[in-house]
Amino acid sequence: MKRLYWILCGFLFCNSISAQIDDCFADRVANGDSLFSIRNYEAALDYFNAAKSCVNKPEDLSELNKKINKTKNEIKKARIQAFSLSKDYVYIKSRGEKDNIIITLENIRNWDFDKNNCPDWLVITKTKDGFIYECQANNQPIERTCTINFKAGSIAKIFKVRQEKASEYLMLSQTALHMSPQGGEQSVTVSTNAIAGYNIISQCPWASVTSLRNNVIVRVEANPKHDPRNGNIYVRTEACSQLIRVTQEAKPSKFLLDVVALRILSDFELSMSFRLENGNHIQFDGGLWDILRYNNLSGGFSASYIWSYEFADIWSLNYGVGLGIGGVRRPYDMLQSRFVIAAVPSVGIECAPSGWEIGGKQVGITLDYRPYIGTDCVGFYHNLTNINLGVRLHLH
Numbered sequence: 001m002k003r004l005y006w007i008l009c010g011f012l013f014c015n016s017i018s019a020q021i022d023d024c025f026a027d028r029v030a031n032g033d034s035l036f037s038i039r040n041y042e043a044a045l046d047y048f049n050a051a052k053s054c055v056n057k058p059e060d061l062s063e064l065n066k067k068i069n070k071t072k073n074e075i076k077k078a079r080i081q082a083f084s085l086s087k088d089y090v091y092i093k094s095r096g097e098k099d100n101i102i103i104t105l106e107n108i109r110n111w112d113f114d115k116n117n118c119p120d121w122l123v124i125t126k127t128k129d130g131f132i133y134e135c136q137a138n139n140q141p142i143e144r145t146c147t148i149n150f151k152a153g154s155i156a157k158i159f160k161v162r163q164e165k166a167s168e169y170l171m172l173s174q175t176a177l178h179m180s181p182q183g184g185e186q187s188v189t190v191s192t193n194a195i196a197g198y199n200i201i202s203q204c205p206w207a208s209v210t211s212l213r214n215n216v217i218v219r220v221e222a223n224p225k226h227d228p229r230n231g232n233i234y235v236r237t238e239a240c241s242q243l244i245r246v247t248q249e250a251k252p253s254k255f256l257l258d259v260v261a262l263r264i265l266s267d268f269e270l271s272m273s274f275r276l277e278n279g280n281h282i283q284f285d286g287g288l289w290d291i292l293r294y295n296n297l298s299g300g301f302s303a304s305y306i307w308s309y310e311f312a313d314i315w316s317l318n319y320g321v322g323l324g325i326g327g328v329r330r331p332y333d334m335l336q337s338r339f340v341i342a343a344v345p346s347v348g349i350e351c352a353p354s355g356w357e358i359g360g361k362q363v364g365i366t367l368d369y370r371p372y373i374g375t376d377c378v379g380f381y382h383n384l385t386n387i388n389l390g391v392r393l394h395l396h
Contacts, residue, residue, distance in 0.1 A: 024051075024053075024054035025051050025054035025055060025056065025060060028047045028048070028050050028051035028054060029047070029048070029051050029064065029067070031047045032044045032045075032046075032047035032048040032051065032067065032071075033067075035047065036067075036071060036074075039074075041071050041074045041075045042075060044071050045068065045071045045072065045075065048064060048067050048068045048071060049068065051064055052064065083103075083104070083105060083106075083108055083111065083152040083153075083155040083157060084103070084104045084157070085101055085102070085103055085104075085130070085150070085157055085159060086101055086102035086103075086104075086130070087101055087159075088157065088158065088159055088160065089159075089160045089161075089162075090133070090160075090161055090162070091162050091163075091164070092135045092161065092162070092163040092164070093163075093164055094137065094138045094139075094163065094164045094165060094166040094167075095137050096134075096135045096136050096137040096138070096163075097134075097135055098132065098133070098134040098135070099132070099133060100127070100129075100130065100131075100132050101130045101131055101132075101133065101159070102129050102130045103129065103130035103131070103150075105152060108152045108153050108155070110152065111150060111151065111152035112150070112151060112152075113131075113148050113149060113150045113151070113159075114148065114149040114150075114151075117146065117147065117148050117149055118146070118148060119144075119146050121135065121136045121138070121144065121163075122134070122135050122136075122146060122148075122161060123136075124148065133159075133161070135161065135163060137166075138163050138164070138165060138166050139166050139193050140165065140166060140193055140195070141165050141166055141167065141168040141193055141194065141195060141239075142165050142195060143162065143163065143164060143165045144162075144163050144165075145160070145161065145162045145163070146160075146161050147159070147160050147161075148160075148161070166193060168192070168193060168194050168237060168238065168239040168240055169191075169192060169193055169240065170190070170191075170192045170194065170198065170235065170236075170237050170240035170241070170242050171190075171191040171192070171242075172188050172189070172190060172191075172216075172235060172242050172244065173188055173189035173190075173191075174188055174244075175242065175243060175244055175245065176244070176245045176247075177218055177244060177245070177246045177247070178247050178248075178249075179220045179223075179246065179247065179248040179249070180248070180249055181222060181223045181248065181249045181250060181251050181252060182222050183219075183220040183221045183222045183223070183248070184219075184220060185217065185218065185219045185220075186217075186218050187215050187216070187217050187218075188215065188216040188218070188235075188244060189214055189215055190214050190215065190216060190235060191214065192237055192240070194237035194238060194239070194240070196237070196238060197237070198211075198235055198236060198237045199235075199236055199237075200216060200233065200234070200235055200236075201233070201234040201236065202231075202233050202234075203231050203232045203233065203234070204218075204220075204231030204232070204233060204246050205231070206220065206221065206223075206229060206231070206248075207219065207220045207231065207233075207246055209233055216233070216235060216244070218233065218244070218246060220246070220248055222251075223248050223249065223250060223251050224251060225250065225251055226250050226251050226275055227250050227310075227394075228247065228248060228249055228250045228310060229247070229248050229250075229310075230245065230246060230247040230248070230310055230313075231246050231313070232244070232245060232246070233246060250275075264388065264389065264390070267287060267288055267370075267383075267386055267388060268287045268288045269285045269286065269287035269288075269388070270285070270286055270287055271283060271284065271285045271390075271392075272284050273306065280305065280306060280307050280308060281305070281306040281308065281318075281320075282303070282304075282305060282306075283303070283304045283305075283306050283320065283322070284301065284302070284303050285301065285302045285303075285304070285322075285324075285370075286300070286301045286302075287299060298326060298327065298328035298329070298340060298372075298381075298383070299326050299327065300324055300325050300326015300327060300340060301324065301325060301326065302322050302323065302324030302325070302342075302344045303322055303323060303324075304320045304321060304322025304323075304344060304346060305320050305321060305322065306318050306319070306320035306346070307319055307320060313354075314351055314352055314353045314354070315349065315350070315351055316349070316350045316352070316364075317347075317348075317349055317350075318346075318347070318348045318349070318350060318366075318368075319346065319347040319348070320345070320346050321343070321344070321345055321346075322343075322344040322345075322346065323341070323342075323343065323344060324340075324341070324342045324343075324344045324372055324374070325339075325340065325341050325342075326339075326340045326342075327339060327340060328340045328376045328381060338376040338377050338378055339376065339377050340372075340374060340375070340376045340377075340381055341374050341375060342372040342373055342374025342375075342381060342382075343372075343373050343374060344370060344371070344372055345370075345371060345373075346368060346369065346370040347368070347369055348366050348367060348368035348369065348370075349366070349367055350364045350365065350366045350392060351364060351365050351366075352364030352365075352392075352394075358393060361393055361394055361395060362393075362394040363391065363392070363393055363394070364391075364392045364394070365389075365390070365391060365392075366388075366389070366390040366391070366392050367387070367388070367389055367390075368387070368388045368390065369386065369387050369388075370386050370388060371383060371384045371385075371386050372386060
């Protein structure tokens with residue numbers, strides 16, 4: 001009988017506790033719903049979280065979690081509306097820019113940003129309505145980014161900045177160096193924004209080229225030959241290339257026997273040239289002028305002033321004016337000869353690769369056009385088809 005009494009007391013106690021738990025859960029959920037209806041979401045969330053300790057049924061917990069998630073979403077929405085930026089991301093051209101960002105605040109008095117995250121190329125200045133950002137020009141061929149943290153009360157925002165990279169450039173203070181026959185040293189200043197810097201490729205075996213910070217130093221020894229010389233130096237980055245053309249005057253000469261040449265195609269001539277101090281030539285030619293024209297037979301001597309220009313390592317252009325004198329039989333089977341005087345313009349090209357030598361002297365192949373235009377004292381005389389292939393031997 002006594003044992004039955006205690007069992008009955010325990011049953012009544014458990015029913016009482018369960019009833020209290022049900023009342024606790026219902027009261028707290030009801031309070032949370034009431035606060036939610038008047039948009040007091042943070043207080044409602046506190047009641048819903050407190051109701052978890054009073055849950056007695058699994059289906060009550062499931063329903064309570066839905067209310068909690070819905071309340072958190074509303075709080076998140078409210079916070080976004082309370083503190084917002086007109087832009088939270090900007091993409092800026094490499095030249096830089098300056099613009100204004102509007103900040104919206106509701107029920108929040110102050111806001112601030114983390115100055116430690118602000119790089120030196122971006123300046124942010126607070127204004128009455130928000131802030132002004134000023135981005136400096138990006139002169140480097142690499143994109144740059146930053147993220148600035150903003151905070152108003154317990155609400156945090158981020159402002160992202162991305163700036164495009166600059167185009168890679170390479171500039172030289174001069175692209176042509178002219179050296180005297182005695183040689184010397186010249187410097188070229190290099191300006192580039194290439195991350196990896198620049199490198200040098202020299203095609204001047206007779207010049208030493210060194211790099212010192214932003215300068216290319218070119219040193220040339222005295223020219224031992226009576227020919228001018230030239231070469232190329234390339235300054236390169238990953239995306240750019242520039243050429244420095246180096247030329248050096250010939251070793252001075254005073255009427256030096258320079259070349260002898262044998263030409264044969266339209267005529268047959270032996271040529272001798274004497275080099276002047278300025279690198280040009282006085283050229284003397286003698287031979288038959290017109291051996292391929294069957295109605296004429298002519299020949300004599302000519303003297304010309306020749307200018308020379310080297311436009312590549314093995315090629316040179318020669319052009320000049322001269323005067324020729326001689327005789328002509330016209331037609332050739334007649335014994336009567338007449339005196340000829342003619343103007344002799346000329347233009348020719350020579351190829352003289354390194355290693356073409358005879359007895360240590362340079363050899364070149366020439367192609368010349370040397371028309372003769374004048375008079376033979378009876379009438380007009382000309383030979384406009386005088387194209388000659390020849391071999392030149394440089395004696396200096």
